[in-house]
Amino acid sequence: MDDLTRTDDVTAEGPLLFARVLDGLGGGRPISWHELQGWQPARPGEMLWVHLYRNEPGVRDWLQSELHIPEPTAELLTGDMSRPRAFRDGDVLVATLRGINFNPGAEPEDMVSMQLWCDGERLVTLRRIPLQTPRDTLAEIDAGHGPGDAGALVTSLTEHMVHRMNAAIVDMNDELTLVEELDFDQEDQEALLRKITLIRRNCLALQRHMGPQHVALEAISRDAPDWFEGHDRREIGETIALLRRYLDDIDVSKESAVVLLDELRGRALAAAERTNYLLTIVAAIFLPLTFLTGLLGINVDGMPGAGEGLHPYAFWAVVVLCFAILVAMLWLFRRWKWL
Known part of the structure:
Protein backbone atom coordinates (compact mmCIF):
# COMPACT_ATOMS: atom_id res chain seq x y z
CA MET A 1 0.00 0.00 0.00
CA ASP A 2 1.36 3.42 -0.96
CA ASP A 3 2.73 5.44 1.95
CA LEU A 4 1.09 8.57 0.52
CA THR A 5 -2.46 7.18 0.58
CA ARG A 6 -2.62 4.65 3.39
CA THR A 7 -4.88 5.80 6.23
CA ASP A 8 -6.98 3.27 8.16
CA ASP A 9 -7.41 0.50 5.62
CA VAL A 10 -6.46 -3.06 6.47
CA THR A 11 -4.56 -5.17 3.96
CA ALA A 12 -3.06 -8.63 3.89
CA GLU A 13 0.25 -7.00 4.77
CA GLY A 14 -1.15 -5.86 8.11
CA PRO A 15 0.53 -2.67 9.34
CA LEU A 16 3.39 -2.90 6.81
CA LEU A 17 3.82 0.09 4.48
CA PHE A 18 7.10 -1.20 3.04
CA ALA A 19 10.20 -3.12 4.08
CA ARG A 20 13.67 -3.52 2.64
CA VAL A 21 16.67 -5.69 3.42
CA LEU A 22 19.71 -3.46 2.87
CA ASP A 23 22.68 -5.19 1.26
CA GLY A 24 25.30 -2.86 2.76
CA LEU A 25 26.26 -1.51 -0.66
CA GLY A 26 23.54 1.11 -1.11
CA GLY A 27 20.82 -1.15 -2.44
CA GLY A 28 18.12 -3.34 -0.95
CA ARG A 29 15.46 -5.91 -1.77
CA PRO A 30 11.78 -5.84 -0.81
CA ILE A 31 10.55 -8.19 1.86
CA SER A 32 6.97 -9.07 2.76
CA TRP A 33 5.28 -8.93 6.13
CA HIS A 34 5.34 -12.72 6.36
CA GLU A 35 9.04 -12.96 5.44
CA LEU A 36 10.22 -10.44 7.99
CA GLN A 37 8.84 -12.44 10.91
CA GLY A 38 11.87 -13.77 12.76
CA TRP A 39 14.24 -12.20 10.24
CA GLN A 40 17.97 -12.62 10.75
CA PRO A 41 20.77 -11.31 8.50
CA ALA A 42 21.78 -13.92 5.91
CA ARG A 43 25.25 -12.46 5.49
CA PRO A 44 27.41 -9.78 7.13
CA GLY A 45 26.38 -6.23 6.32
CA GLU A 46 22.67 -6.95 5.83
CA MET A 47 20.11 -5.03 7.87
CA LEU A 48 16.32 -4.78 7.88
CA TRP A 49 14.26 -1.59 7.56
CA VAL A 50 10.54 -1.84 8.28
CA HIS A 51 8.14 1.10 7.86
CA LEU A 52 4.82 0.60 9.67
CA TYR A 53 1.44 2.26 10.04
CA ARG A 54 1.43 2.57 13.81
CA ASN A 55 -2.35 2.81 14.31
CA GLU A 56 -2.94 -0.65 12.92
CA PRO A 57 -4.22 -3.03 15.65
CA GLY A 58 -1.55 -5.33 16.99
CA VAL A 59 1.48 -3.18 16.16
CA ARG A 60 2.42 -2.72 19.82
CA ASP A 61 2.13 -6.45 20.50
CA TRP A 62 4.26 -7.22 17.43
CA LEU A 63 6.97 -4.83 18.57
CA GLN A 64 7.08 -6.50 21.97
CA SER A 65 6.92 -10.10 20.77
CA GLU A 66 9.02 -9.91 17.59
CA LEU A 67 11.63 -7.30 18.56
CA HIS A 68 11.44 -7.78 22.34
CA ILE A 69 10.93 -4.05 22.85
CA PRO A 70 10.02 -3.15 26.45
CA GLU A 71 6.40 -2.16 27.00
CA PRO A 72 7.12 1.54 27.85
CA THR A 73 9.18 1.93 24.67
CA ALA A 74 6.51 0.15 22.60
CA GLU A 75 3.91 2.54 23.99
CA LEU A 76 6.11 5.48 23.06
CA LEU A 77 6.57 4.18 19.50
CA THR A 78 2.84 3.64 18.93
CA GLY A 79 1.41 6.48 21.02
CA ASP A 80 0.40 10.00 20.11
CA MET A 81 3.18 11.76 22.05
CA SER A 82 4.82 13.52 19.11
CA ARG A 83 7.22 15.92 20.82
CA PRO A 84 10.69 15.32 19.31
CA ARG A 85 13.02 13.40 21.59
CA ALA A 86 15.77 10.78 21.36
CA PHE A 87 17.46 8.48 23.84
CA ARG A 88 19.71 5.46 24.01
CA ASP A 89 18.75 2.20 25.68
CA GLY A 90 21.84 0.00 25.65
CA ASP A 91 22.60 -0.71 21.98
CA VAL A 92 19.20 0.61 20.89
CA LEU A 93 18.38 4.10 19.64
CA VAL A 94 14.81 5.37 20.10
CA ALA A 95 13.61 8.67 18.67
CA THR A 96 10.53 10.67 17.79
CA LEU A 97 11.05 13.18 15.00
CA ARG A 98 8.80 15.66 13.24
CA GLY A 99 8.48 16.68 9.62
CA ILE A 100 6.43 19.30 7.82
CA ASN A 101 3.07 18.11 6.54
CA PHE A 102 2.99 18.50 2.75
CA ASN A 103 -0.23 16.54 2.31
CA PRO A 104 -2.99 18.33 0.32
CA GLY A 105 -4.91 20.86 2.40
CA ALA A 106 -2.37 20.87 5.24
CA GLU A 107 -0.68 23.96 6.63
CA PRO A 108 3.09 24.08 7.27
CA GLU A 109 2.53 24.13 11.01
CA ASP A 110 0.63 20.81 10.80
CA MET A 111 3.63 18.70 11.72
CA VAL A 112 3.84 14.95 11.13
CA SER A 113 5.64 12.71 13.58
CA MET A 114 7.75 9.65 12.84
CA GLN A 115 8.86 7.21 15.53
CA LEU A 116 12.15 5.34 15.12
CA TRP A 117 13.69 2.28 16.79
CA CYS A 118 17.03 0.77 15.77
CA ASP A 119 19.38 -1.82 17.26
CA GLY A 120 22.00 -1.66 14.50
CA GLU A 121 20.65 -4.66 12.53
CA ARG A 122 16.97 -3.72 12.37
CA LEU A 123 15.38 -0.33 12.02
CA VAL A 124 11.65 0.24 12.49
CA THR A 125 9.99 3.52 11.58
CA LEU A 126 6.35 4.20 12.34
CA ARG A 127 3.95 6.95 11.32
CA ARG A 128 0.22 7.72 11.43
CA ILE A 129 -0.19 10.56 8.90
CA PRO A 130 1.48 10.11 5.48
CA LEU A 131 5.06 11.39 5.47
CA GLN A 132 7.22 11.71 2.39
CA THR A 133 10.62 11.54 4.13
CA PRO A 134 10.84 7.70 4.28
CA ARG A 135 9.89 7.55 0.60
CA ASP A 136 12.84 9.81 -0.29
CA THR A 137 15.28 7.42 1.39
CA LEU A 138 13.46 4.39 -0.07
CA ALA A 139 13.87 5.79 -3.59
CA GLU A 140 17.63 6.09 -3.04
CA ILE A 141 17.82 2.48 -1.84
CA ASP A 142 15.78 1.17 -4.77
CA ALA A 143 18.06 3.14 -7.12
CA GLY A 144 21.11 1.45 -5.58
CA HIS A 145 22.75 4.49 -4.02
CA GLY A 146 21.10 4.65 -0.62
CA PRO A 147 22.51 4.17 2.89
CA GLY A 148 24.43 0.99 3.54
CA ASP A 149 24.09 0.54 7.29
CA ALA A 150 21.93 1.53 10.25
CA GLY A 151 23.80 4.72 11.07
CA ALA A 152 23.68 5.94 7.48
CA LEU A 153 19.98 5.07 7.28
CA VAL A 154 19.13 7.08 10.40
CA THR A 155 21.24 9.95 9.07
CA SER A 156 19.51 9.81 5.67
CA LEU A 157 16.06 9.97 7.27
CA THR A 158 16.97 12.96 9.42
CA GLU A 159 18.63 14.75 6.50
CA HIS A 160 15.59 14.39 4.25
CA MET A 161 13.26 15.45 7.06
CA VAL A 162 15.24 18.62 7.74
CA HIS A 163 15.87 19.43 4.08
CA ARG A 164 12.13 19.39 3.41
CA MET A 165 11.73 22.27 5.84
CA ASN A 166 13.45 24.50 3.30
CA ALA A 167 10.47 24.50 0.93
CA ALA A 168 8.09 25.82 3.61
CA ILE A 169 10.60 28.45 4.77
CA VAL A 170 11.25 29.63 1.20
CA ASP A 171 7.50 29.88 0.56
CA MET A 172 7.04 32.03 3.67
CA ASN A 173 9.97 34.26 2.74
CA ASP A 174 8.57 34.69 -0.78
CA GLU A 175 5.18 35.64 0.66
CA LEU A 176 6.80 38.20 2.94
CA THR A 177 8.83 39.64 0.05
CA LEU A 178 5.69 40.06 -2.03
CA VAL A 179 3.92 41.78 0.85
CA GLU A 180 6.88 44.12 1.45
CA GLU A 181 6.78 45.20 -2.21
CA LEU A 182 3.07 46.10 -2.09
CA ASP A 183 1.77 49.65 -1.82
CA PHE A 184 -0.12 49.42 1.45
CA ASP A 185 -2.22 52.48 0.60
CA GLN A 186 -3.62 50.70 -2.47
CA GLU A 187 -4.23 47.30 -0.86
CA ASP A 188 -6.97 45.85 1.30
CA GLN A 189 -5.59 46.41 4.78
CA GLU A 190 -7.68 43.66 6.37
CA ALA A 191 -6.57 41.06 3.80
CA LEU A 192 -2.92 42.04 4.27
CA LEU A 193 -3.29 41.83 8.03
CA ARG A 194 -4.75 38.32 7.79
CA LYS A 195 -1.98 37.17 5.43
CA ILE A 196 0.84 38.53 7.59
CA THR A 197 -0.75 37.15 10.76
CA LEU A 198 -0.96 33.70 9.13
CA ILE A 199 2.72 33.82 8.14
CA ARG A 200 3.72 34.85 11.66
CA ARG A 201 1.61 32.07 13.16
CA ASN A 202 3.27 29.55 10.83
CA CYS A 203 6.69 30.83 11.88
CA LEU A 204 5.84 30.49 15.55
CA ALA A 205 4.47 26.98 15.04
CA LEU A 206 7.54 25.83 13.10
CA GLN A 207 9.84 27.34 15.69
CA ARG A 208 7.91 25.71 18.53
CA HIS A 209 7.96 22.29 16.87
CA MET A 210 11.45 22.30 15.37
CA GLY A 211 13.27 23.68 18.42
CA PRO A 212 12.88 20.36 20.32
CA GLN A 213 13.94 18.51 17.16
CA HIS A 214 17.26 20.34 17.32
CA VAL A 215 17.74 18.95 20.85
CA ALA A 216 16.71 15.45 19.72
CA LEU A 217 19.24 15.39 16.88
CA GLU A 218 21.96 16.56 19.22
CA ALA A 219 21.06 13.69 21.56
CA ILE A 220 21.41 11.23 18.65
CA SER A 221 24.80 12.65 17.69
CA ARG A 222 26.02 12.64 21.28
CA ASP A 223 24.53 9.46 22.79
CA ALA A 224 23.91 7.05 19.90
CA PRO A 225 25.25 3.48 20.27
CA ASP A 226 28.55 2.34 18.81
CA TRP A 227 26.98 1.17 15.53
CA PHE A 228 26.39 4.88 14.86
CA GLU A 229 29.86 5.52 13.47
CA GLY A 230 32.02 8.63 13.47
CA HIS A 231 31.14 9.67 9.93
CA ASP A 232 27.45 9.31 10.81
CA ARG A 233 27.94 11.68 13.74
CA ARG A 234 29.68 14.17 11.46
CA GLU A 235 26.88 13.98 8.90
CA ILE A 236 24.16 14.41 11.49
CA GLY A 237 26.20 17.29 12.89
CA GLU A 238 25.88 18.96 9.49
CA THR A 239 22.14 18.30 9.58
CA ILE A 240 21.98 19.92 13.02
CA ALA A 241 23.84 22.97 11.65
CA LEU A 242 21.40 23.14 8.74
CA LEU A 243 18.43 22.90 11.11
CA ARG A 244 19.93 25.68 13.23
CA ARG A 245 20.21 27.84 10.11
CA TYR A 246 16.61 27.11 9.22
CA LEU A 247 15.56 28.10 12.73
CA ASP A 248 17.50 31.36 12.29
CA ASP A 249 15.68 31.93 8.99
CA ILE A 250 12.37 31.36 10.76
CA ASP A 251 13.42 33.95 13.35
CA VAL A 252 14.14 36.46 10.59
CA SER A 253 10.80 35.73 8.90
CA LYS A 254 9.00 36.11 12.20
CA GLU A 255 10.65 39.45 12.92
CA SER A 256 9.88 40.65 9.38
CA ALA A 257 6.25 39.72 9.88
CA VAL A 258 6.20 41.64 13.17
CA VAL A 259 7.67 44.72 11.44
CA LEU A 260 5.02 44.52 8.70
CA LEU A 261 2.27 44.12 11.29
CA ASP A 262 3.58 47.14 13.19
CA GLU A 263 3.64 49.17 9.98
CA LEU A 264 0.07 48.20 9.12
CA ARG A 265 -1.14 48.98 12.61
CA GLY A 266 0.78 52.26 12.59
CA ARG A 267 -0.83 53.23 9.30
Whole structure:
Protein backbone atom coordinates (compact mmCIF):
# COMPACT_ATOMS: atom_id res chain seq x y z
CA MET A 1 0.00 0.00 0.00
CA ASP A 2 1.36 3.42 -0.96
CA ASP A 3 2.73 5.44 1.95
CA LEU A 4 1.09 8.57 0.52
CA THR A 5 -2.46 7.18 0.58
CA ARG A 6 -2.62 4.65 3.39
CA THR A 7 -4.88 5.80 6.23
CA ASP A 8 -6.98 3.27 8.16
CA ASP A 9 -7.41 0.50 5.62
CA VAL A 10 -6.46 -3.06 6.47
CA THR A 11 -4.56 -5.17 3.96
CA ALA A 12 -3.06 -8.63 3.89
CA GLU A 13 0.25 -7.00 4.77
CA GLY A 14 -1.15 -5.86 8.11
CA PRO A 15 0.53 -2.67 9.34
CA LEU A 16 3.39 -2.90 6.81
CA LEU A 17 3.82 0.09 4.48
CA PHE A 18 7.10 -1.20 3.04
CA ALA A 19 10.20 -3.12 4.08
CA ARG A 20 13.67 -3.52 2.64
CA VAL A 21 16.67 -5.69 3.42
CA LEU A 22 19.71 -3.46 2.87
CA ASP A 23 22.68 -5.19 1.26
CA GLY A 24 25.30 -2.86 2.76
CA LEU A 25 26.26 -1.51 -0.66
CA GLY A 26 23.54 1.11 -1.11
CA GLY A 27 20.82 -1.15 -2.44
CA GLY A 28 18.12 -3.34 -0.95
CA ARG A 29 15.46 -5.91 -1.77
CA PRO A 30 11.78 -5.84 -0.81
CA ILE A 31 10.55 -8.19 1.86
CA SER A 32 6.97 -9.07 2.76
CA TRP A 33 5.28 -8.93 6.13
CA HIS A 34 5.34 -12.72 6.36
CA GLU A 35 9.04 -12.96 5.44
CA LEU A 36 10.22 -10.44 7.99
CA GLN A 37 8.84 -12.44 10.91
CA GLY A 38 11.87 -13.77 12.76
CA TRP A 39 14.24 -12.20 10.24
CA GLN A 40 17.97 -12.62 10.75
CA PRO A 41 20.77 -11.31 8.50
CA ALA A 42 21.78 -13.92 5.91
CA ARG A 43 25.25 -12.46 5.49
CA PRO A 44 27.41 -9.78 7.13
CA GLY A 45 26.38 -6.23 6.32
CA GLU A 46 22.67 -6.95 5.83
CA MET A 47 20.11 -5.03 7.87
CA LEU A 48 16.32 -4.78 7.88
CA TRP A 49 14.26 -1.59 7.56
CA VAL A 50 10.54 -1.84 8.28
CA HIS A 51 8.14 1.10 7.86
CA LEU A 52 4.82 0.60 9.67
CA TYR A 53 1.44 2.26 10.04
CA ARG A 54 1.43 2.57 13.81
CA ASN A 55 -2.35 2.81 14.31
CA GLU A 56 -2.94 -0.65 12.92
CA PRO A 57 -4.22 -3.03 15.65
CA GLY A 58 -1.55 -5.33 16.99
CA VAL A 59 1.48 -3.18 16.16
CA ARG A 60 2.42 -2.72 19.82
CA ASP A 61 2.13 -6.45 20.50
CA TRP A 62 4.26 -7.22 17.43
CA LEU A 63 6.97 -4.83 18.57
CA GLN A 64 7.08 -6.50 21.97
CA SER A 65 6.92 -10.10 20.77
CA GLU A 66 9.02 -9.91 17.59
CA LEU A 67 11.63 -7.30 18.56
CA HIS A 68 11.44 -7.78 22.34
CA ILE A 69 10.93 -4.05 22.85
CA PRO A 70 10.02 -3.15 26.45
CA GLU A 71 6.40 -2.16 27.00
CA PRO A 72 7.12 1.54 27.85
CA THR A 73 9.18 1.93 24.67
CA ALA A 74 6.51 0.15 22.60
CA GLU A 75 3.91 2.54 23.99
CA LEU A 76 6.11 5.48 23.06
CA LEU A 77 6.57 4.18 19.50
CA THR A 78 2.84 3.64 18.93
CA GLY A 79 1.41 6.48 21.02
CA ASP A 80 0.40 10.00 20.11
CA MET A 81 3.18 11.76 22.05
CA SER A 82 4.82 13.52 19.11
CA ARG A 83 7.22 15.92 20.82
CA PRO A 84 10.69 15.32 19.31
CA ARG A 85 13.02 13.40 21.59
CA ALA A 86 15.77 10.78 21.36
CA PHE A 87 17.46 8.48 23.84
CA ARG A 88 19.71 5.46 24.01
CA ASP A 89 18.75 2.20 25.68
CA GLY A 90 21.84 0.00 25.65
CA ASP A 91 22.60 -0.71 21.98
CA VAL A 92 19.20 0.61 20.89
CA LEU A 93 18.38 4.10 19.64
CA VAL A 94 14.81 5.37 20.10
CA ALA A 95 13.61 8.67 18.67
CA THR A 96 10.53 10.67 17.79
CA LEU A 97 11.05 13.18 15.00
CA ARG A 98 8.80 15.66 13.24
CA GLY A 99 8.48 16.68 9.62
CA ILE A 100 6.43 19.30 7.82
CA ASN A 101 3.07 18.11 6.54
CA PHE A 102 2.99 18.50 2.75
CA ASN A 103 -0.23 16.54 2.31
CA PRO A 104 -2.99 18.33 0.32
CA GLY A 105 -4.91 20.86 2.40
CA ALA A 106 -2.37 20.87 5.24
CA GLU A 107 -0.68 23.96 6.63
CA PRO A 108 3.09 24.08 7.27
CA GLU A 109 2.53 24.13 11.01
CA ASP A 110 0.63 20.81 10.80
CA MET A 111 3.63 18.70 11.72
CA VAL A 112 3.84 14.95 11.13
CA SER A 113 5.64 12.71 13.58
CA MET A 114 7.75 9.65 12.84
CA GLN A 115 8.86 7.21 15.53
CA LEU A 116 12.15 5.34 15.12
CA TRP A 117 13.69 2.28 16.79
CA CYS A 118 17.03 0.77 15.77
CA ASP A 119 19.38 -1.82 17.26
CA GLY A 120 22.00 -1.66 14.50
CA GLU A 121 20.65 -4.66 12.53
CA ARG A 122 16.97 -3.72 12.37
CA LEU A 123 15.38 -0.33 12.02
CA VAL A 124 11.65 0.24 12.49
CA THR A 125 9.99 3.52 11.58
CA LEU A 126 6.35 4.20 12.34
CA ARG A 127 3.95 6.95 11.32
CA ARG A 128 0.22 7.72 11.43
CA ILE A 129 -0.19 10.56 8.90
CA PRO A 130 1.48 10.11 5.48
CA LEU A 131 5.06 11.39 5.47
CA GLN A 132 7.22 11.71 2.39
CA THR A 133 10.62 11.54 4.13
CA PRO A 134 10.84 7.70 4.28
CA ARG A 135 9.89 7.55 0.60
CA ASP A 136 12.84 9.81 -0.29
CA THR A 137 15.28 7.42 1.39
CA LEU A 138 13.46 4.39 -0.07
CA ALA A 139 13.87 5.79 -3.59
CA GLU A 140 17.63 6.09 -3.04
CA ILE A 141 17.82 2.48 -1.84
CA ASP A 142 15.78 1.17 -4.77
CA ALA A 143 18.06 3.14 -7.12
CA GLY A 144 21.11 1.45 -5.58
CA HIS A 145 22.75 4.49 -4.02
CA GLY A 146 21.10 4.65 -0.62
CA PRO A 147 22.51 4.17 2.89
CA GLY A 148 24.43 0.99 3.54
CA ASP A 149 24.09 0.54 7.29
CA ALA A 150 21.93 1.53 10.25
CA GLY A 151 23.80 4.72 11.07
CA ALA A 152 23.68 5.94 7.48
CA LEU A 153 19.98 5.07 7.28
CA VAL A 154 19.13 7.08 10.40
CA THR A 155 21.24 9.95 9.07
CA SER A 156 19.51 9.81 5.67
CA LEU A 157 16.06 9.97 7.27
CA THR A 158 16.97 12.96 9.42
CA GLU A 159 18.63 14.75 6.50
CA HIS A 160 15.59 14.39 4.25
CA MET A 161 13.26 15.45 7.06
CA VAL A 162 15.24 18.62 7.74
CA HIS A 163 15.87 19.43 4.08
CA ARG A 164 12.13 19.39 3.41
CA MET A 165 11.73 22.27 5.84
CA ASN A 166 13.45 24.50 3.30
CA ALA A 167 10.47 24.50 0.93
CA ALA A 168 8.09 25.82 3.61
CA ILE A 169 10.60 28.45 4.77
CA VAL A 170 11.25 29.63 1.20
CA ASP A 171 7.50 29.88 0.56
CA MET A 172 7.04 32.03 3.67
CA ASN A 173 9.97 34.26 2.74
CA ASP A 174 8.57 34.69 -0.78
CA GLU A 175 5.18 35.64 0.66
CA LEU A 176 6.80 38.20 2.94
CA THR A 177 8.83 39.64 0.05
CA LEU A 178 5.69 40.06 -2.03
CA VAL A 179 3.92 41.78 0.85
CA GLU A 180 6.88 44.12 1.45
CA GLU A 181 6.78 45.20 -2.21
CA LEU A 182 3.07 46.10 -2.09
CA ASP A 183 1.77 49.65 -1.82
CA PHE A 184 -0.12 49.42 1.45
CA ASP A 185 -2.22 52.48 0.60
CA GLN A 186 -3.62 50.70 -2.47
CA GLU A 187 -4.23 47.30 -0.86
CA ASP A 188 -6.97 45.85 1.30
CA GLN A 189 -5.59 46.41 4.78
CA GLU A 190 -7.68 43.66 6.37
CA ALA A 191 -6.57 41.06 3.80
CA LEU A 192 -2.92 42.04 4.27
CA LEU A 193 -3.29 41.83 8.03
CA ARG A 194 -4.75 38.32 7.79
CA LYS A 195 -1.98 37.17 5.43
CA ILE A 196 0.84 38.53 7.59
CA THR A 197 -0.75 37.15 10.76
CA LEU A 198 -0.96 33.70 9.13
CA ILE A 199 2.72 33.82 8.14
CA ARG A 200 3.72 34.85 11.66
CA ARG A 201 1.61 32.07 13.16
CA ASN A 202 3.27 29.55 10.83
CA CYS A 203 6.69 30.83 11.88
CA LEU A 204 5.84 30.49 15.55
CA ALA A 205 4.47 26.98 15.04
CA LEU A 206 7.54 25.83 13.10
CA GLN A 207 9.84 27.34 15.69
CA ARG A 208 7.91 25.71 18.53
CA HIS A 209 7.96 22.29 16.87
CA MET A 210 11.45 22.30 15.37
CA GLY A 211 13.27 23.68 18.42
CA PRO A 212 12.88 20.36 20.32
CA GLN A 213 13.94 18.51 17.16
CA HIS A 214 17.26 20.34 17.32
CA VAL A 215 17.74 18.95 20.85
CA ALA A 216 16.71 15.45 19.72
CA LEU A 217 19.24 15.39 16.88
CA GLU A 218 21.96 16.56 19.22
CA ALA A 219 21.06 13.69 21.56
CA ILE A 220 21.41 11.23 18.65
CA SER A 221 24.80 12.65 17.69
CA ARG A 222 26.02 12.64 21.28
CA ASP A 223 24.53 9.46 22.79
CA ALA A 224 23.91 7.05 19.90
CA PRO A 225 25.25 3.48 20.27
CA ASP A 226 28.55 2.34 18.81
CA TRP A 227 26.98 1.17 15.53
CA PHE A 228 26.39 4.88 14.86
CA GLU A 229 29.86 5.52 13.47
CA GLY A 230 32.02 8.63 13.47
CA HIS A 231 31.14 9.67 9.93
CA ASP A 232 27.45 9.31 10.81
CA ARG A 233 27.94 11.68 13.74
CA ARG A 234 29.68 14.17 11.46
CA GLU A 235 26.88 13.98 8.90
CA ILE A 236 24.16 14.41 11.49
CA GLY A 237 26.20 17.29 12.89
CA GLU A 238 25.88 18.96 9.49
CA THR A 239 22.14 18.30 9.58
CA ILE A 240 21.98 19.92 13.02
CA ALA A 241 23.84 22.97 11.65
CA LEU A 242 21.40 23.14 8.74
CA LEU A 243 18.43 22.90 11.11
CA ARG A 244 19.93 25.68 13.23
CA ARG A 245 20.21 27.84 10.11
CA TYR A 246 16.61 27.11 9.22
CA LEU A 247 15.56 28.10 12.73
CA ASP A 248 17.50 31.36 12.29
CA ASP A 249 15.68 31.93 8.99
CA ILE A 250 12.37 31.36 10.76
CA ASP A 251 13.42 33.95 13.35
CA VAL A 252 14.14 36.46 10.59
CA SER A 253 10.80 35.73 8.90
CA LYS A 254 9.00 36.11 12.20
CA GLU A 255 10.65 39.45 12.92
CA SER A 256 9.88 40.65 9.38
CA ALA A 257 6.25 39.72 9.88
CA VAL A 258 6.20 41.64 13.17
CA VAL A 259 7.67 44.72 11.44
CA LEU A 260 5.02 44.52 8.70
CA LEU A 261 2.27 44.12 11.29
CA ASP A 262 3.58 47.14 13.19
CA GLU A 263 3.64 49.17 9.98
CA LEU A 264 0.07 48.20 9.12
CA ARG A 265 -1.14 48.98 12.61
CA GLY A 266 0.78 52.26 12.59
CA ARG A 267 -0.83 53.23 9.30
CA ALA A 268 -4.27 52.32 10.61
CA LEU A 269 -3.66 54.31 13.81
CA ALA A 270 -2.38 57.32 11.83
CA ALA A 271 -5.44 57.21 9.57
CA ALA A 272 -7.74 57.06 12.59
CA GLU A 273 -5.92 59.97 14.21
CA ARG A 274 -6.20 62.05 11.02
CA THR A 275 -9.90 61.32 10.85
CA ASN A 276 -10.39 62.29 14.50
CA TYR A 277 -8.34 65.44 13.97
CA LEU A 278 -10.42 66.51 10.98
CA LEU A 279 -13.63 65.83 12.88
CA THR A 280 -12.33 67.90 15.80
CA ILE A 281 -11.44 70.80 13.47
CA VAL A 282 -14.88 70.69 11.82
CA ALA A 283 -16.56 70.60 15.22
CA ALA A 284 -14.42 73.55 16.41
CA ILE A 285 -15.33 75.58 13.31
CA PHE A 286 -19.06 74.98 13.54
CA LEU A 287 -19.36 75.25 17.31
CA PRO A 288 -19.59 79.11 17.42
CA LEU A 289 -21.77 79.14 14.32
CA THR A 290 -24.13 76.62 15.87
CA PHE A 291 -24.21 78.66 19.07
CA LEU A 292 -25.02 81.87 17.17
CA THR A 293 -27.75 80.34 15.01
CA GLY A 294 -29.22 78.57 18.03
CA LEU A 295 -29.23 81.78 20.04
CA LEU A 296 -30.99 83.73 17.26
CA GLY A 297 -33.44 80.91 16.71
CA ILE A 298 -35.02 80.94 20.18
CA ASN A 299 -38.72 81.78 20.09
CA VAL A 300 -38.99 84.70 22.58
CA ASP A 301 -40.11 88.30 22.19
CA GLY A 302 -37.54 91.00 21.63
CA MET A 303 -35.13 89.09 19.38
CA PRO A 304 -33.31 91.60 17.09
CA GLY A 305 -34.62 91.51 13.52
CA ALA A 306 -37.67 89.44 14.41
CA GLY A 307 -41.26 90.54 14.03
CA GLU A 308 -43.04 92.74 11.53
CA GLY A 309 -41.71 96.21 10.74
CA LEU A 310 -38.13 95.44 11.73
CA HIS A 311 -35.07 95.59 9.50
CA PRO A 312 -35.79 93.64 6.28
CA TYR A 313 -32.15 92.61 5.86
CA ALA A 314 -31.66 91.09 9.33
CA PHE A 315 -31.46 87.50 7.95
CA TRP A 316 -28.73 88.39 5.45
CA ALA A 317 -26.87 90.30 8.12
CA VAL A 318 -26.77 87.11 10.20
CA VAL A 319 -25.57 85.12 7.18
CA VAL A 320 -22.77 87.61 6.54
CA LEU A 321 -21.84 87.55 10.25
CA CYS A 322 -21.63 83.72 10.24
CA PHE A 323 -19.50 83.78 7.08
CA ALA A 324 -17.19 86.38 8.65
CA ILE A 325 -16.82 84.22 11.78
CA LEU A 326 -16.04 81.18 9.57
CA VAL A 327 -13.34 83.08 7.64
CA ALA A 328 -11.86 84.45 10.88
CA MET A 329 -11.66 80.97 12.43
CA LEU A 330 -10.04 79.46 9.33
CA TRP A 331 -7.48 82.28 9.37
CA LEU A 332 -6.75 81.70 13.07
CA PHE A 333 -6.42 77.92 12.58
CA ARG A 334 -3.93 78.43 9.77
CA ARG A 335 -2.03 80.96 11.86
CA TRP A 336 -1.88 78.49 14.73
CA LYS A 337 -0.90 75.73 12.21
CA TRP A 338 -3.88 73.60 13.06
CA LEU A 339 -4.67 73.32 9.34
